[in-house]
Amino acid sequence: MFIPVDQFEDRNVTITIDKQEFQVPEGISVAAAILGHGGHADCRCSFVHGEKRAPFCFIGVCHECLVEIDGKPNQQACLVLVRDGMHIVKQQVKEG
Amino acid sequence: MKTKWEVIVVGAGPAGMACAASCAEQGMGVLVLDEQPSPGGQIYRNIERQRDKVLAVLGQEYLRGAGLATRLRISGAEYKPLSKAWKVESNGRVCFSENGSSREVQGKRVVLAIGAMERPVPFSGWTLPGVAEAGGVDAFLKSDGLVPQGPVAIAGSGPIMLLVAGHLNKLGVEVNSFFDTTPSLSVLSALPHLLPALRRVDYLAKGVAMLMETRKSVGQYKRGVSHYEAVGAEHVTAVVAHKHGKATTVPASTLLVHEGIIPRTEFTRQLRLAHKWDGVQRYWYPDIDEDGRTSLPAIFVAGDSGFVHGGVAAELKGEITALAIAAELGKGGAFNEKRQKSLRKQLAHELLTRSFVDAMYSPRPNLSAVDDHVTVCRCEEVTAKTIRALVSSGQTAPEQVKAVSRCGMGPCQGRMCSSSLIEIMASETGKNAQDLPPLNVRPPVRNIGLGELANATLLPHNAAQKSSS
Numbered sequence: 001m002f003i004p005v006d007q008f009e010d011r012n013v014t015i016t017i018d019k020q021e022f023q024v025p026e027g028i029s030v031a032a033a034i035l036g037h038g039g040h041a042d043c044r045c046s047f048v049h050g051e052k053r054a055p056f057c058f059i060g061v062c063h064e065c066l067v068e069i070d071g072k073p074n075q076q077a078c079l080v081l082v083r084d085g086m087h088i089v090k091q092q093v094k095e096g
Numbered sequence: 097m098k099t100k101w102e103v104i105v106v107g108a109g110p111a112g113m114a115c116a117a118s119c120a121e122q123g124m125g126v127l128v129l130d131e132q133p134s135p136g137g138q139i140y141r142n143i144e145r146q147r148d149k150v151l152a153v154l155g156q157e158y159l160r161g162a163g164l165a166t167r168l169r170i171s172g173a174e175y176k177p178l179s180k181a182w183k184v185e186s187n188g189r190v191c192f193s194e195n196g197s198s199r200e201v202q203g204k205r206v207v208l209a210i211g212a213m214e215r216p217v218p219f220s221g222w223t224l225p226g227v228a229e230a231g232g233v234d235a236f237l238k239s240d241g242l243v244p245q246g247p248v249a250i251a252g253s254g255p256i257m258l259l260v261a262g263h264l265n266k267l268g269v270e271v272n273s274f275f276d277t278t279p280s281l282s283v284l285s286a287l288p289h290l291l292p293a294l295r296r297v298d299y300l301a302k303g304v305a306m307l308m309e310t311r312k313s314v315g316q317y318k319r320g321v322s323h324y325e326a327v328g329a330e331h332v333t334a335v336v337a338h339k340h341g342k343a344t345t346v347p348a349s350t351l352l353v354h355e356g357i358i359p360r361t362e363f364t365r366q367l368r369l370a371h372k373w374d375g376v377q378r379y380w381y382p383d384i385d386e387d388g389r390t391s392l393p394a395i396f397v398a399g400d401s402g403f404v405h406g407g408v409a410a411e412l413k414g415e416i417t418a419l420a421i422a423a424e425l426g427k428g429g430a431f432n433e434k435r436q437k438s439l440r441k442q443l444a445h446e447l448l449t450r451s452f453v454d455a456m457y458s459p460r461p462n463l464s465a466v467d468d469h470v471t472v473c474r475c476e477e478v479t480a481k482t483i484r485a486l487v488s489s490g491q492t493a494p495e496q497v498k499a500v501s502r503c504g505m506g507p508c509q510g511r512m513c514s515s516s517l518i519e520i521m522a523s524e525t526g527k528n529a530q531d532l533p534p535l536n537v538r539p540p541v542r543n544i545g546l547g548e549l550a551n552a553t554l555l556p557h558n559a560a561q562k563s564s565s
Binding site for chain 1: 131132133138145147149150178180196213214216222223224225226227228229232233235236237239240241242243244245267330331349360474475476477506507508511512543545
């Protein structure tokens with residue numbers, strides 16, 4: 001879990017995370033929306049055993065932050081910015 | 097969008113910004129492809145619209161990036177944010193993905209300035225939510241204004257740990273423990289490099305000040321820790337540090353780890369360029385000359401992706417590469433030679449402390465001596481036990497172990513596990529890590545959908561292209 005250092009007066013972007021609606025500041029990443037504003041500690045489950053996983057590197061390398069954005073799976077949450085009306089789903093995909 | 101450019105720069109950290117700006121200032125057509133939403137790289141991430149509260153904590157050194165970002169913006173270079181390069185060809189062609197669609201562009205010269213990453217090191221519990229890389233969390237603070245939930249434990253080795261502890265402390269986050277794994281003998285191997293480092297007393301003094309501040313601000317400061325682990329069911333709840341066979345357990349909501357920095361070599365690997373092994377820091381780096389030239393005339397490497405020397409050095413290296421390219425393309429002026437000389441002098445001054453720091457924070461010898469149950473490949477969940485079993489059954493090549501176990505075949509494409517795979521295999525077989533062939537890297541080096549790949553706008557293949565490929 002992460003905590004904002006500021007109050008973020010302008011929460012003018014509306015998104016959903018797992019169907020729940022949130023108002024978040026513009027310009028932040030999807031990872032920040034999930035971990036810092038959406039009250040979640042993880043982004044997806046692991047592919048083999050289905051363990052909870054959260055971002056590890058925060059620089060686009062580890063791919064632990066893969067989420068579904070507007071119906072498109074496997075998006076790197078740390079490298080995508082929030083957009084008004086965006087639907088984010090924590091990915092629960094297990095490989096066979 | 098224009099498809100032909102004189103220079104294509106991949107990455108907009110200090111090296112990429114300096115190189116692109118300098119090339120554009122000298123009249124070249126420059127395209128910059130960067131994965132981040134704004135220029136700065138990791139070190140100067142979000143420099144253009146930083147929050148006051150975070151700016152106050154990051155201080156002067158971070159502000160250095162502001163001038164650089166402005167210079168890039170007004171230089172005339174075309175800057176493309178949120179753009180992921182996924183293939184670089186030896187003839188200067190680059191494929192990249194932007195907004196879910198891909199296309200190909202051509203540069204007379206391509207500068208790879210993709211920087212460095214924290215060395216990924218597996219340990220028990222490292223896949224638990226709440227465990228993250230220290231430098232990465234600092235970058236997250238810069239871009240998104242978030243700090244991790246306390247109490248925070250920090251473990252590993254290297255100056256970045258001190259930096260991060262300082263930032264968290266100033267922002268009121270409780271850091272309850274600092275577990276330093278730097279072997280005490282490292283001081284001895286670093287000593288021969290102290291003399292040149294003494295010419296940068298400013299740098300050394302800063303390090304000592306940071307160390308003293310950390311010792312004062314954190315709950316407990318433990319040196320000589322041999323290894324550590326994260327404990328928890330679905331989230332880290334505690335951290336165990338081992339020292340002289342004795343275990344200390346502390347409660348933690350977050351564990352930040354750091355085990356040094358390594359160059360990012362995905363494109364130089366994809367291009368099958370020659371790499372050299374650094375025995376002190378134990379990493380591969382591309383074989384380049386002092387201007388960043390590779391064995392391919394169209395391909396240059398600048399900044400930390402050539403060798404990890406830090407942000408200020410990266411900026412200088414980016415500019416040095418820009419001047420070399422200007423000379424090759426018949427741009428720039430008579431003044432360039434003088435400028436080049438001065439840059440090399442500045443770079444040498446910047447590197448005075450580097451051998452000392454590299455030896456001091458050389459990776460600990462037991463880094464890959466992980467327990468059998470530890471997950472090495474996070475994506476495909478391959479354990480050390482599986483790798484060791486394959487080695488003892490006769491698989492001696494890393495590519496074989498990858499093919500059989502799937503270690504390195506997940507979405508991160510081996511970025512997180514390939515160095516550990518090699519180190520574990522080396523210690524099992526009694527070989528040196530540098531004698532084992534690293535895993536192959538093939539395009540696309542970024543995950544793009546099959547549909548996007550099929551619909552990519554490619555440049556027409558010409559005769560020259562066919563004969564060279």
